Structure formats: C-alpha cells, structure tokens
Amino acid sequence: MKKLLATAAALALGAGVASAEVKVGMITTLSGGGAGLGIDVRDGFMLAIEQSGRDDIEVVIEDDQRKPDIAVQLSDKMIQSEKVDVLTGIIWSNLAMAVIPGAVAQGKFYLSPNAGPSALAGKGCDKNYFNVAWQNDNLHEAAGAYANSAGYENSFILAPNYPAGQDALTGYKRFYDGKVAGEIYTQLGQTDYAAEIAQIRASGADSVFFFLPGGMGISFLKQYADSGVGLPVVGPAFSFDQGILQAVGPAALGVVNTSQWSKDLDNAANAAFVESFEAKYDRLPSLYASQGFDTANLLISALEKADPSDADAFREALRAADFDSVRGEFRFGPNHHPIQTIYARKVIKEGDVFTNEVIGTALEDHSDAYAAACKM
Amino acid sequence: MSLILVIEQILNGVQLGVMLFLMAAGLTLIFGVMGLINLAHGALYMVGAFAAAAVAGATGSFLLGLVAALAAAAAAGALIEVTVIRRLYAADHLDQVLATFALILVFSEGVRWVFGSFPLYLDIPAALSGPVTLPGGIEYPLYRLVLIGIGLAVGLGLWWLIERTRLGIRIRAGENDREMIAALGVDISRLYTLVFALGAALAGLAGALVGAIQSVQVGMGEPVLILAFVVIVIGGIGSIRGAFVGALLVGLTETLGGVFLPAFFGLFTDPSTATSIGASLASMAIYVLMGMVLVWRPTGLFGVRA
Amino acid sequence: MIGERVLSLGVLAALGGVALLAAVTDEPFTITLATRVAILALAAAGLNIALGLGGLVSFGHALFFGLGGYVMGILAFHAQTYAPLDLGLFEVAGTKSMPVIWLAAVTLSALVAVPVGLLALRTTGVYFIMITLAFAQMFYYFTISWSAYGGEDGLSIYVRNGFPGLNTLDPIQFFGLCFALLCAVLWLSARLARSPFGLALGAARQAPARAEAVGLDPMRLRLVAFVISGAIAGLAGALYADLNRFVSPAMFGWQLSGELIVLVILGGVARIIGPVVGAGLYVMLEHFLGQITDFWQIWLGLILLVIVLYARGGIVGLVSPRRTGHG
Secondary structure: OHHHHHHHHHHHHHHOOOOOOEEEEEEEOOOOOOHHHHHHHHHHHHHHHHHHOOOOEEEEEEEOOOOHHHHHHHHHHHHHOOOOOEEEOOOOHHHHHHHHHHHHHOOOEEEEOOOOOHHHOOOOOOOOEEEOOOOOOHHHHHHHHHHHHOOOOEEEEEEEOOHHHHHHHHHHHHHOOOEEEEEEEEOOOOOOOHHHHHHHHHHOOOEEEEOOOOHHHHHHHHHHHHHOOOOOEEEEHHHHOHHHHHHHHHHHOOOEEEEOOOOOOOOHHHHHHHHHHHHHHOOOOOHHHHHHHHHHHHHHHHHHHOOOOOHHHHHHHHHHOOOOEOOEOOEEOOOOOEEEEEEEEEEEEEOOEEEEEEEEEEEEEEOOOOHHHOOO | OOHHHHHHHHHHHHHHHHHHHHHHHHHHHHHHHHOOOOOOHHHHHHHHHHHHHHHHHHHOOHHHHHHHHHHHHHHHHHHHHHHOHHHHOOOOHHHHHHHHHHHHHHHHHHHHHHHOOOOEOOOOOHHHOOEEEEOOOEEEEHHHHHHHHHHHHHHHHHHHHHHHOHHHHHHHHHHHOHHHHHHOOOOHHHHHHHHHHHHHHHHHHHHHHHHOOOOEOOOOHHHHHHHHHHHHHHHOOOOHHHHHHHHHHHHHHHHHHHHHHHHHHOOOOOHHHHHHHHHHHHHHHHHHHHHHHHHHOOOOOOOOOO | OOOHHHHHHHHHHHHHHHHHHHHHOOOHHHHHHHHHHHHHHHHHHHHHHHHHHOOOOOOOOHHHHHHHHHHHHHHHHHHHHOOOEEOOOOEEOOOOEHHHHHHHHHHHHHHHHHHHHHHHOOOOHHHHHHHHHHHHHHHHHHHHOOHHHOHHHOEEOOOOOEEOOEOOOOHHHHHHHHHHHHHHHHHHHHHHHHOHHHHHHHHHHHOHHHHHHOOOOHHHHHHHHHHHHHHHHHHHHHHHHHHHOEEOHHHHOHHHHHHHHHHHHHHOOOOOOHHHHHHHHHHHHHHHHHHHOOOHHHHHHHHHHHHHHHOOOHHHHHHOOOOOOOO
C-alpha cells in the first residue's frame, strides 16, 4: 500500500501541492494464479487517473489473494480505517458477492470493473452499486445470438460447475434458438478435457459453446485443437483475452468470441487508450485493462460534477455516465448495469502476436435479463 | 453411449492415470526412502513446466524443452534437498509439512516474480499433433498416446532401476534399514540427494509433458499434488507398484465418473439438473474411493508399513 | 526463559491490549485484525487438542471450520428470508442469535466428527493425514455446486448476528466475545491436558502398546479428542463467518487446513498459548509484508522455513523451552 500512496504522491508532484480530497479503495487480485487480471485492471485504472492530471484522487490498492474472507476484511479496512469514498477493483464474482452488499449497505459507492453477478443485477441491486463491465450473462447471451446468425443449429455447451458456469449456459440458451446436442458441467479448476472432447465428437453437434475462464480455457482450447474435432467454437472473451491468448497460441486462431471491447474498435478514445497503455506498460491492453480504464474515467467524470460527500448528486453524476468509453456508446440501465453493444471478434495473428479483430455485432444496445426485477 | 466412446474414455482415464503416476512415483519414492512428506512436489512439477515453456519458446525445440524441464526440476530438487530437506529427515511429519508448505510459497511466488503473472505458451511438437485413427475407427490424439507410452516406459525404467541396479539395491536397503547401509559404507546423504533429484525430475517431466496440452501457470502444481497424494495413499505409501495401480484407479475414476454419473442421473431428471448433480458427485468420487480403500485397507492396497 | 503461565497471560494481555488501544485511538481495522487472530487462534487451539495432545495430524480441520461457517450462514439466511429450513422430518426457523448458532455449530461439528473420526482413526500417520483431507475435500466440492446456498459464490449475511446485551456491530464488542471464547477454550485445553483424560491421551500417543496394557482404550481416547477438537473448530468457523458476514466453500479448502496446521506449529505444538502466538505472528506477517511487496509470500515462506529449521518447538518453544523432553 505504501508504494501506492507513493504513486499518488508522485502524481501529485507534477501539479504542485498534494491535497487528497477523494479517496478510492481498490481491492483486487495481485498475487497467486489469478493475478494477471487484477494487475490489468489496476494498470488500466491508474493510467486513466494519471492522464486526468488530477492530484486530488488518492487510490489505496490492496491484494485480496482471490480469497473472499481476505476481500471482506480489506473492505472493512478501506471503510473503517482508510475512510474511502468509493470502492472498486474486485475481479471475481464470489468475492464481489462477499464485499459489495456490505459496502453499499454502509453507504459507500462501489464501481465494478469486472464481476457482475446476477444476484446484484436483479432483486439485490443497489443505488450505490454501478457495474462498468457487464452483467455476467451478457457475453454468453451475445454468443448465443452470434450462434443464431452463424446458422448453428445443434450446439454442444459446457462450463464449470459453479454459479457463474450455470449462468453462462443459461445465458447462452436464453438467446440461442437451436437445439442443444449436449450439456456438460466440468469440475472447477479442471485441466484435462479429453473426456468432454470425446463426448463432443460423439454428440453429432455442429458447434461448441464453452465458458472456461483462465487456465481452464487455455487447456481446453489446446486439447480441442489437437483432437481434430474441428467444429466451430464460440465463447465469451475471457478465454481469448490479450493476457492469455499468447499462452493458447495457434489453437485459438480463427475462433469467434464475444466482447464489449476490442483493441481495434474504431473510436478516438480507444485509439488513444491502446496507444498510451502500450507506451506506458509495454504490452497490449486487455479487456480487463479497458474495463479498469473505463471505471476510472467514469469516476473522474462524476467527480467533475459532484463530490462523493453529496451522495445524491454524485450518484446522479455517475448515472449520467458522461465520459468517453473506450468501447464507444455506453450508458447505464435502470439497475446501474451497462447498456452496450457486444461484438463478435475473431482471433488473428498480427506479426508475432495473437490478438482479436472485430468481425461484426452480436447484440446491439444490450441490457440484461434481471433489470426488470431491480427496484431502487 | 457407443462402445467406441466408452473405449475412448477408458483410454483418456489411462492417460490421466499414467501422468499422475509420474508425479506419484517421485512422491512415493521420496517417502519410501527418506520418510519425507513433500508438499513441494507440485512446485517441482510447475518448475518443470515453466522451464520447458521458456526453453521451447526460445529455441523452438520441444525436445530441448523437455531436457530443460528434467534438468531444472532435478536441480531445484537437489538444491532444496541440500539446503532444507536434509535437515528434516529426523524431524516429525509436522515439521516436514510446514517446511514444504513454506517451499510452495517460495516457489510459486518466485516463479511469478521471474516469469510474470500471465500463463506461458508451450505447445505439442508438430510431429505429434493431431489425431490418429486406431483400430475400430477411434480417432485419438497422437500426443496422448505418446504420453501413455512415455509413462509406461518410465514405469518400466523405474522398476528396472530399483530391482536390477546397484543404485536400486541401495534404495531398497535404505527403505529397510538406514543404519545398516550407512555401516556398509554407502554415502547415505548423497544417495538421498540423488533420490530426491530423481523424484523431482519425474515431477518436472510430468509438468513439461502435461504443460503442452494444458496451461503453464503459477499454481498449476497444487491440484496435481493433491491428486498424487490420493494416488499414493490408495496404492500404499512407498510402493511404486501401488502408485501405478493407484494412479490408474484415480485416473479412471476421475474420467469415467465425470462421464457416466451425469448420464446415470439423466435417466431420472432433466439434463441440466442431471449434469449438475452428476458433476458434483463426480468431483467427490476419488475422495470417496480413497475413503473406501482406507476403510478396507488402512495402509492402502500395497502398503506394508504405516 | 519465561514460565509458560506468565507467557500465556502476557500474550493474551497483549492481544486484548492491542484491541483496546485500537478502540481508544479509533483504529477499527486493527480491531478486525485482532479479532481475526482470536478466531484463527481458537480454531488452531481446537486443532491443537487433536494434534498436540492426541498426536493426530488432521489435514482436514477445515471440514469443521466450514461446517460451523455454514451453520451460521444457513441459519442466518433463513432468518433473513423468513423461510423456515426444511429438514425433511421437521422444519427449523432460522435465527440471528449467536448463542443458538454457536450451539448448533458445535453440536453439528461434533456429530460429524464422530463418524469421520471412527473411519479416519482406523489409519495412522500419512494415511490419517490424507483421509482427513479427503473428507474436507468432499464437503468442499459439495458446497461448490450446492446452488441453494450460493455454490462457489458463497452466502452473504448482511448484518452480523446478535448477542443478548451486546452490540456486535461494534468491532470491539465483537472482539470481546471472540476473545472471551478463546480464553475459555484455552483454559479448557489447559485443564484437559492435566486431567486424567489428557494424561491417558498423552500416554496413548507416546506408548500406545503400554497404554493398552494398563487398560486404556487408545482408539476411544483419540476419538473423544478428535470430536472435542472438531467441535471447537466448528465454533471458530461460526465466529469467522460472523466476522466476515459471509461464508463460502473456501472455508472447506485444503489451504485452510494447511494454514491451521501452520499456526499450531508456528506457535509450538501442544503448547497452550501456541495457537495464539502462531495466529498473531501469521496475521502480522501477512498484513505487514503485503504492504512492502507484491511478492510478500516469498518472504513469508522464507520466514516459515527459518522457524521450522532453527526454532523447533515453535515460537513458544524458543521463549519458554520445555524442561522435560516430551512433545
């Protein structure tokens, strides 16, 4: 944490007197296997803060080790000791479920740069909780919509056996009109998919939809490519993200995935973001970095209009979403979740680097299935 | 479900089992000879995978990657044996658990420090990629067949090493009576370093071989470590033969459970519920298997001493 | 060299003092850390009865910790939603009352510990370590896919449960509760260690054959120790869930079982105050190292190594060595 205060102080040096007026608490995953995602969110977020040139925003960053109990204790610390105004940073849905309800109940604002569990989008929504990424089902729904447009009629679908996995398959089926050739729940953290691939081969399916975040997706894609099954695959962007795509390698080439952002999206904010991120961190930005960047810009746009101490005005300012999102059009629905366009991307190789390019729109101005249940 | 699919799934189970055997063999050897519980065995698996990915990435040669994996894991093993493990032989299991737990932390974060937080890329060599058609029309990935072959070859090699060579005689003597072989003039501490490095190299080999079809990332060793422990406990700790049988049992249970339990529940409920319940039970299956084996034979299938 | 009794009282006074000082200076997070220490120490003290007194290296005490947590989570969840908990034969109303939850957590943990102990105690050594792990893993995978109570997402309880006469939302009052329970359990452990039961258990650990020869039943002694130990871990689990107002399958995870063992060894096996010292040191290391570097776990690992290599008998053993050679 010390070094982060130092970062804030270094930022402040450029502008003269340091006077931290707004305090932001970021709880994210910086150690262990899932650290890549947290680091990207943090780097994207800090880049936007730095570019804003504001010296009155202090960001306190802590590592949740991807453990829900640690995340809760850190949020207690942020609220009780650091007395932050706004919380952000959590990557994983289960950690979000542990932290967000308590934080907003204590009157804090929470801006989610990644997780969007359905429980917080419907009945459990809160006026101080804003999701700047997506509701968890969104990208899967878009994959379903894409499958229709691609003419798939008999999909084999699989996801890990945990709530986000069950939501994924439900989300896909919500928009997909064809038949389901088979449905499998794999073990969380599973690394060998030979058995599932054999079932896909035997199922007579014409396409495969999968949601396997992190290392699970890398394993599946490599093994699937090697199996020679060869059916078209579609999935959410998580397994085709810039951070892990190099580890998947040629196995991912040509695979279609759905995402609300892509580095080649044609808008000025995005072009500037991709360029400055690469210049500062010497790597291409990922989906998570783009979400961290947007989250910080949303926060900054609201701070221009109101102070968090005036909760009602600040909330209105957040709700207006008056910032240039790197994904183009962006606004909030009634449950404070994004209404946004979700694109279909294809994995390509640019020189030595695997990356994505947009090939079409999967869902336009898409909201989520839970907004109607939200009463604020 | 067709017969061909069943045979294919059995092959998958055998392949998983054979890879588990590479992990379990080193673990059980180290326990058998030195009486040491090595929780850091999974970390050595990770070291092997990262070394292979780094070298294969730099040179473009998978074979060099494998050599690097063996060398790096053996070197890491020898290093921790000389600096840490050697002081723990006389200690009780508890101190061993704590020390090797600490080694996991050091290795995991150390690897992340060196290689960064993102997974690395390691792929199957071109010559071994893609499926082949087996008799009966089964399409099966060639690389997995090679894995089965390598695993069986290593198993045979270990058997030969232990039953037929001077080193093997010493290892077996070391299991039975430490004072005796020391009295016979065998340099026991060198023998221990050697055995530990051998076990580590096996783990590194498994990490590199499996890394090519999975994700090379920090923390990849722990799930395998737990499975390998289940294997050696089922087989009987210290017994290579037990590790082999245990590994196959666990590999088959894990694979076939995941396939047949959901299908079984599908007879009674709708597909979504059935896959969910079936998958839950399948993930518990190997622990149920281990529990049953231990209740039936408290020292595992081939275990002699507790 | 400090006497064990003086050391114990000193450590407890220090823990309580830190929390009180933090309350006076308005540092609520420090109280939260102290509460975490007290609860982890409570769980480790439970484990220490099996591990230290009984010589039973359980690598699955997260099982009881998680059970206690889920008892709290499920009862409070049903109280929140006003939907009675359907147990098949009869229905139970949910509750937000800590004493009731504690009683249920302790009872359920003890009830589960009986069959688990009966099966696990058929084995010894590494086999015992692994079979206890297996039971915890079964519960872990079960809760991950148990969608009625949140699966892997876990279960949030928005407001901390209540205790008659106290405001548990006030950090220092909740700390007081946990601290009092910790002291009670430590006192119980000390009594237990000196009781005829404790002595018989020690005898069964050190010389099972001789113990049997004088008419003791080692199996029964160990089972009782295992059940008491599990019940205390269950109580700690319920408190931990209340500290976080949240339960999740991670409470059943093998890492947690491992951490509990680490706490016991770090403090000193079979030393009454060992778990408190171990938990205190562990939480402090985690907290302060994390502020210095992202790679703090490397340093934590190295410190643990130094302790296990050069401070056999843990921190307590270093400060107050045992005169007799046992343990």
